[in-house]
Every structure is written in C-alpha cells, then in structure tokens.
Amino acid sequence: MPFFDKFRSKKKMALKQYDEINEIKGLLDESKFEVLSLFETLNSLNDNLKKATLESNDLDYKIKLSIEKGNERLSKKAIEKKLYKDYEIKSLRLSISYIEDSKSNIESFLNDLNSEYKKIITIYEDARDLALFSKFNKNMIDSISNFKKILFNLNMILLDVEEKLNENNSKPSISIDFNSEIENYKKTNLIKNN
Template sequence: MGIFTRMSNMIKAKVNDTLDEMEDPVELLDQKLRDMDEQFNKAKLSSAQILGNVHEIEKKLELAKKESEDYDQKVKLALSKGNEDLAKRALAKKVETDKKVSSLQASYDNSKTQAETLKANLRALEEEITKTRNYRDEAAARFANAEASQKVNEVLANVQTKSNSIQIDSIERKIQRKESLAQGLGELRDLDNFDSEFEKLDEVDLDLELAKYKTNS
C-alpha cells in the first residue's frame, strides 16, 4: 500500500469518525480540505527532495561516463605508443569507473522511477483536492438551500397547525351571508321605489281640481 493510499485511508477514516459528530457537513469538508492540503504540501516537499537527488545522481552519472570514455581513449593511446603497462593501468581505471557507472545508473533508474511515481501520485492527489473543493462548493449551496427550505417548511407547518389554521369555510359562509343581506336590502329598496311610483299615481292634482271648480261655478 502506497503512502498516498494510506494517507487517503487515514483521511477517510477521520471523516467517517467525525461525520456523526459535526452538524454542519460543510465544516467537515473544509477540515478534509485542510488535511488534504497539508498532506499535499508534505508530499510535494518529499517529491522535490527526491527529484533533487535524481538530478544530482544524473550529473554524477554523466561525469562517470565521461571519465570512462577518457580512460578508454587513454588505453588506446597507450597501446598505440607501445606502452602496454600504461595501457593496463588506464584499463584498470576504466574498469573501476565502469563499475561506478553501473552503480550510478542503477541508482538513477530507481530514483527516476520513484520520482515519476511520486509525480503521478501528486497529480492524482491534486485532482482529488480539486474535485473535493468543487464538491464542497456544491455541497455548501445544497446545504444552504436545504436549511432555507427547512425553515420555510417549519414556518408553513406552524401556520398550518390546527391552533393557527384559518377556517376558510367559516369565512366564506360569513361573506356569503353578508352578500345575501346586501342583495336583500337592494331588493327592498327597489320594492320601495316601485310602490312610490304607484303612490304618485294616486296623488290628487290640486291644480286640476281647482280648474274644475272654476268651470262649474
């Protein structure tokens, strides 16, 4: 199990242990992000050190290879001059340097592989942090909406309880009674007007009656 897998499992375990203890899940996600950022920075520092070692080994390897080539040229030069003893000593140096090259090459390959693995893990962790941060923002919005909806529903539930409910049917009956009363009063007023018209017909025209008296006298 790699270091990042263990680190991820530790964070998940901490999240699971804390989940039931924290009322606000956004605070939990914020804490998780802080933990992930801390682990990422530590891993990045370790990776930088390993990458530094890789570059250092690479420089030593290049120097050793160049030194081996130099001894190879010296062996050839000594042989061309007929000095086998000098050629033999140069060859011994080359053999020793080649062993050093082999050792450095193995160290370089191992460190290079380790560095590449660490860089891949760092990229994966960085992507995980980005996804977690995006989810945190989404979760914060959803949690805020849920809280707002809960408060609205609590208010509505309180308004709609029996003790606070408004009896719509009762109000409707009162309005209808009021409307019926107003309609009845209107009809009575129209009846009064109707009777008044007939009463006017029965009224005596005094001027007409006086004229009749004048004619008969």
C-alpha cells in the first residue's frame, strides 16, 4: 500500500503543478494583452500628436490672418485655442516619451516571461513520467519563481507608466494676456495692422 500512496501523492503533485501552469499561462496572456494595449495607446498618441500639430499650425495661420485683418475678437479666440492646443501637444509628447522610454524594458521582460513559460512547459513535459516528477519538482518551483519575479518587474514598469500617463492627463487652467500675445505675434511674424 505505501507504493500506491506514494504514487497518488506524485499524481496529486503533478495535477497541482498542471493547475499552476494553467494559471501561469493566464498571467502570461494577461501580460501580453496589457503590453499590446499600451503599445496601441502609443500608436494612438502618435496619431493624436500628428492631428494636434496640424490643428496648431492651422490655428497659427488663423491668428496671423485675423491680426492682419484687425479682427481682435477672432484673434483672441484663436490664440486661446492655440495655447490649449500647444499644451495638448506638449502633454502628448510627454506621454509618448514615457512609453518610449520604457518600451525596450517592457519588451525584454515580456520576452523573458515567454522564455520562462516555455522552460516551465519543457520541465513539466519531461516530468510526465511520474517516477521522475520529484526530480523535476525543484526545477519547476525555481522556474515558476523566476516567472513570478519577471512578471512582478514587468507589472511595476507598466504601473509606473500608467501613473505617469494619468498625471500627465490633467487639463491646465491657462491665464492669457491677449494683448501681449497679439503683440508677440506681430513682432515674431512682422504683421502689420490694416
């Protein structure tokens, strides 16, 4: 009977490790999804930056034209929009830099996670013979531990980027001295009033 107890114990351990592997696969898939979402956010931010830059250039042209025509009301409205648009551009560039600065580390940790997961699968497949399972158990535990450490580091980077992005998304309250802004446009663009 002790042989069967030992066999049942090994079988139970194998099933437990199989469940752990499924859990780890879920964590890996979740991490891949989070990284993919972050990189999609980066693409979206780059698209928004291009659009905001075009809008800023258009507003710049409208300001110059309205000053040349002497339309103060339109000038002030365009200046206000341009200042907010320029702030948006600055904010977008900052958000993009947060992601770009972390991108290589994120990709590296994700590759390490994939490698460690493959190692776990290899260890498990090699240990299918229940007689060998106890020999591989330590390797499996070490590999799972490494996977969780890598996952923790990846999650810390993702959390840091997310916090920086959230801090950067607050809208400013801008105090505008329209007369000085109009004068600056006149000086820098050599605009004459009609």
